[in-house]
Amino acid sequence: MATNTKDILTNCLYFTANSLSRVITRMAEESFRPTGLSPSHVFLLMLAIENPGVGPKEMSDDLQLAPSTVTRFVDTLVSKGLLERKAAGKTVGLYPTPEGMELQPVITEAWQAFHHKYCDVLGETEGDALAVTLDTAARKLESAGYKLTCKCGRD
Numbered sequence: 001m002a003t004n005t006k007d008i009l010t011n012c013l014y015f016t017a018n019s020l021s022r023v024i025t026r027m028a029e030e031s032f033r034p035t036g037l038s039p040s041h042v043f044l045l046m047l048a049i050e051n052p053g054v055g056p057k058e059m060s061d062d063l064q065l066a067p068s069t070v071t072r073f074v075d076t077l078v079s080k081g082l083l084e085r086k087a088a089g090k091t092v093g094l095y096p097t098p099e100g101m102e103l104q105p106v107i108t109e110a111w112q113a114f115h116h117k118y119c120d121v122l123g124e125t126e127g128d129a130l131a132v133t134l135d136t137a138a139r140k141l142e143s144a145g146y147k148l149t150c151k152c153g154r155d
Contacts, residue, residue, distance in 0.1 A: 017134075024118065031114035035106050037077075039114075040065070042107055044073045045096065048083055049104055053093035064138060 009015045028039040035042055040063070047062055048054055060070045074094060077083035082100035086093050119127040 027117055028114055031117060032107075032110045035103060035110050037080075037082075037103075041073055041077060042110070044070070045077055045082055045100055045103065046107060046111075048077075048094045049096045049101065049107075052095045053086070055091060055093060059094065064142070 025039070032039045032042050037045070043063060044059060047059055051058075056067065056070050056074065059065075059074075060067045063070065065073075074083060074085070077100070078085065081097055082103065084095050084097055086095055115127075121127075122130065
C-alpha cells in the first residue's frame with residue numbers, strides 16, 4: 001500500500017476514476033456538441049433508436065443510472081420532441097420521434113469522432129479494453145451491493 005500522497009493519489013481507484021471521468025466528460029461534451037444534447041442524453045436516445053419500445057427500467061440498467069436520473073433525461077428528450085412515451089397496459093415504452101430519428105446520423109458521426117479522439121491518445125486497442133475493464137468493474141461493484149441510487153432514497 002502506498003504511503004506518500006502522490007502514490008496514494010496514483011493508486012487510489014476513487015481519485016483516478018474521478019480524474020478520468022472529468023477528462024473524458026470534457027472530451028465527450030465537445031464531441032457531442034453538434035447534436036445539441038449532453039452525452040448522457042445522446043446515449044439514452046441511441047438506445048431508444050436501437051430498441052424502440054425499451055422500458056425505463058431496462059434503460060436504467062443499460063446506462064447504469066438511477067431510475068430517477070433516467071426519468072429526468074427522458075423528460076428532457078420528450079420536451080425537446082425527440083422521444084415519446086407510449087403506454088401499453090401497465091408498462092411504458094420509449095420511442096424515438098421522427099425528429100429523434102433525424103438526429104441519428106449526427107449522433108453516429110459524433111460518437112465516431114469521440115471514439116477516435118480518445119483512441120488517438122490511448123490507442124484503439126487500449127481505449128476499447130479500458131472501456132470494457134471499467135464497465136466490468138462497475139458492474140461487479142454494483143452486484144456486490146453498491147447499487148446506484150439517488151440521494152433521496154427513492155431508488
